[in-house]
Structures are given as C-alpha cells and as structure tokens.
Amino acid sequence: MKIKHAICLVFVLLVTNQAIQAQTEQPMQALRVLTGSWKMQTQKGEIWERWQQEQQQLKGVSFSVKAKDTTQLEDVILGIHNGKLSYAPRTSGDAESKRVYFTLVKQSATRFEFENLQHDFPQRIVYQFFGTDSLHAWIEGPINGSLQQQHYYYKRVQ
Secondary structure (H helix, E strand, O other), X not given: OHHHHHHHHHHHHHHHHHHHHHHHHHHHHHHHHHXXXXXXXXXXXXXXXXXXXXXXXXXXXXXXXXXXXXXXXXXXXXXXXXXXXXXXEXXXXXXXXXXXXXXXXXXXXXXXXXXXXXXXXXXXEEEEEEOOOEEEEEEEEEEOOEEEEEEEEEEEOO
8 A cells, every 4th residue: 555655656746847847848948048148238338148058047147348347247047946937146246145036927939027026126027039139128126115117128149
C-alpha cells in the first residue's frame, strides 16, 4: 500500500512540475527577444539595457552613459521564482539592496506585464515590443496618492 501511495505522489509531483513548466515556458521563450543591447537617447545622455540568456533565465543590466561617465542603474533576473515567471530587479550602488520580485500577470504576443502590489514604487513593470527592434517599457505605481508612470523608449543596438 505504501508503494502505491509513493507512486501516486511521484506521479502528482511530475504532473504538477510539467504544468508549471508549460505555464512559464511559452512567455519565457517569447521574452528571449530581449536578448542583446537596447539604447534610449535622452537629453542628459543614454540609457542602456543589455540582456543575455544564462541557463533557463535572462539576465539584464541597465546603465546610463553621460559623456564619458557610465553608471550602472540596476541588474535584473527574468526567470522562475516560486513557480512563477518573475522580473526581479536589484538597484545598484546600495550594498543593502535586495531583489524585488514582480510576477507576470498579463501577456500577449508583444506585451508583458509584471506586478507586485506590495511594493511602493513601482508596482507594475510593462514591456511592449514593436517588431524586433523597438521596445516601449514603463513602470507605474502610486506616488502621493496618484498613479505615476515613467516611460522608456528603446531601439535595438545589437
């Protein structure tokens, strides 16, 4: 009898794992379009995002370039966390900084929305692709009681 229970438990675990993989594999595959370098020109300089695939996740870094000065802004892991596809940034320059996890809540072929309503700002991170060489990303959340957004318009460089 114990062997039957053990076999049933193993079967349930395998099926559950396959279901979780199926739910996260398709969006992860679609998000691989991020791989490479993206640049946004601003009045103050450039903002860059560079993404590369490492094993089953994407790793990104964002930085600003002003004249000859380069400042890293954050690094990001885009992968599975607690069984869900998550966008996990960590700000640079702060030794105490920890990753904040934003879970994928909506997706289409060209748009991905990650959310963490427990975070102060931002609470939502959105990536919208236009073809393979244009990206509109934005963050949003409440500041002083009103919804605020910050927009980033990138072009693929590599």
